[in-house]
Amino acid sequence: MIDLKLLQKDFDAMSAKLSRKKVDTSLIADLKQKNEELKKAKTEFETLQAMQNSMSKEFGIYKKEGRDVSELKAKVDANKINIAAALETQRERQEELETLAMSIPNMPDDNVPDGADENDNIEIKKVLAPHAFTFAPKEHWELAEQNGWIDFERGVKLATSRFSVSFGMGAKLERALINFMLNFNSKRGFEEVSVPVIVNRNALKGTGQLPKFEDDLYKIDSQELFLIPTAEVPVTNLFADEILEESQLPIKMTAYTPCFRKEAGAAGRDTRGMIRQHQFHKVELVAITTPQTSDKVFDEMLACASDVLTALELPHRLVTLCTGDLGFSAAKTVDIEVWLPGQNTYREISSVSNTRDFQARRAKIRYKDGDKNSMVHTLNGSSLAVGRTLVAIMENFQNEDGTITIPKVLEPYIN
RNA sequence: GGAUCUUUGGCAGAGUUGGUCGAAUGCACCGGUCUUGAAAACCGGCGAGGGUUAUACCUCCCAGAGUUCGAAUCUCUGAGGGUCCA
Structure with a gap:
């Protein structure tokens, strides 16, 4: 607020x-x-x-x-x-x-560029150059089906469209990615937490999904509970209504959860493949800081997410979101977009945001600031969306015959 | 599912014949005295939000409703926790 x-x-x-x-x-x-x-x-x-x-x-x-x-x-x-x-x-x-x-969004930071939509976002830098293919690279759904990794029809059978099933190496790679990312983040000082994926209305108000975006949430009618759209919700709200000691800060956490989104406004977009699913795995970073250190921690989180991609040898770029593309709670956001050779474009795979004291005020997360109580800053970022990472691996590591090489850093995780 | 007990400040824990209780006490914490320094001891401070230049003042003792001039204290409903029965 x-x-x-x-x-x-x-x-x-x-x-x-x-x-x-x-x-x-x-x-x-x-x-x-x-x-x-x-x-x-x-x-x-x-x-x-x-x-x-x-x-x-x-x-x-x-x-x-x-x-x-x-x-x-x-x-x-x-x-x-x-x-x-x-x-x-x-x-x-x-x-x-x-x-x-409660329905008014956060103020953008002064240095956030003006703009109407994603076309006005500003690229900060590219990391790793896309490698040249000697053949026409395929898109991930083709590769996924060819290798028997992902079954889109059976996902629909079990639930509805935008659900999928992973088999064999596809499933194994998902698990490998989750473990790899959690370990990676732990080494960077983010404590691993495991949280409920069902939360109440209050938690969603705290992080800003409610009251405005109820349409995009899966609701458990009988109990006024919701499936989380991101681990940001339960992890940030861990400290709702608390007054923290300054010495506790910054609190840096990482969590793996499945995420659930109705994708209400996305009809017709990314209908093929697993770019936009109703249920997906994600490893999240969340930080709670003093106002003085939030920028520093922001950079740490961004570096952490970017370095995961670098370790996976995936070309990507960092993009500062313009005012028009900025989310409801964010004062500042940098997206990480991974290169997808099959689609011949960069696609969002992570989003790191500083909400300043916007969520803190809603969720009442404060800290002892000398002799008074002040709002903390909260930050969140994906590290990374697992499904999209798998997509990126398939497209970037594909061979001419359609087989896929496994990135070296994941080898210990799949044997 | 049935019965019963319970829910208080960071924690522990008083307060149940309704009034001066925002709430004893202990611990923790902060400041000071003492000490070469620390510990101990002693002195002082110490819940949150709103409001004010600062006071005053208002709200909060799980949530909501009620009784009353007045409720942490009584009644009802709900939620969480414990125990017993099934």
């Missing part, structure tokens, strides 16, 4: 930043006004409540002294009616404010 105090203090700066993310200034103005109205309603209610409290105290004293309370009671009873009304207004205002505030 954006900082309402800051909004009151510096409306212009904030609305300028948010308008870069296509948030209508009138919305921000509305938010400011609602905030002021809530304040007013609160003051009103609290004044009445204070009266009530002091009269009640008096009441106790009167009783003890055996004095007549009928007059006081009449006063108190009258006040009660006003309190009920004031409380009701306050509640309404509170709810209005919250509904609006």
Whole structure:
């Protein structure tokens, strides 16, 4: 959630930043006004409540002294009616404010480039040059079927479209990749955690998936629980409602989970193959830091994800997302795109984001900052999407006859 | 599934004849005295959010509803945990 105090203090700066993310200034103005109205309603209610409290105290004293309370009671009873009304207004205002505030995205960092969509993203650097093929490289679904690694039809049979089944070496490679990545991340100082893949509404509010993006989540109707779209949700929320000691920070974690997404807005996109699945494996990085160190940890996470690809000998590039492509919670995001020779293009395989204090404010994750409590910064990044990594391996390591060479670093994991 | 108990500040743990309880006490933590330094001892501070220049003031004792002038304390519902029965 954006900082309402800051909004009151510096409306212009904030609305300028948010308008870069296509948030209508009138919305921000509305938010400011609602905030002021809530304040007013609160003051009103609290004044009445204070009266009530002091009269009640008096009441106790009167009783003890055996004095007549009928007059006081009449006063108190009258006040009660006003309190009920004031409380009701306050509640309404509170709810209005919250509904609006929770649906406003994070402000982009100042150095995030302006832009409308992914075409305006800015490449930072390329790592490893795509190697030249002496034959026309195939796309991964062809290779996957030819090698018997992935069965798309049977995935559909078991569930619905956008589900698949991995067999034999395909399945083995997925497992190898997960283990390899977790080990890799551990060595970089990210503690391995294993978390629930079903979470409640509150956790999803904390990281920003709710209330705005409920359509893209799988919901367990009977219980108000949801399948996680990313490990970012349970891992970040591990520390919700907590006040951490500064000495504990930064907390750096890595987790493997399956992820579940309805892909509601993606009809018709990537319908073939396993680029866009409803269920996929992902190894995630999450960090909780002080504001002073979040940029440093961001770079560490980005390097960590990029180095995994380098270790796998996969050509990739780093891309700074422009304002138009930036996610809801992120102040800054760098995507890592892996080279897919079959598709002859770079495709997103990882996304590292700094949400600054946006999620921290929603999830109430704070730390002792001297003698006061301040919001932490939270960061997350994939390292990596396992299915897409497998796709990249298939396409980059394919031989002319359609067989696939296994990257050297994975050999210990599949024997 | 049935019965019963329980849910308090970072932790432990008082508080159940409703009033001055945001809450004893201990531990932990922070500051100080003492010490060459540390430990011990002693003194002081120490929940969170809102609000204020600062006070005042308001809210929070699992969640929600209720009784009452007044609820951590009583009633109901729900959730989590324990024990027993099945």
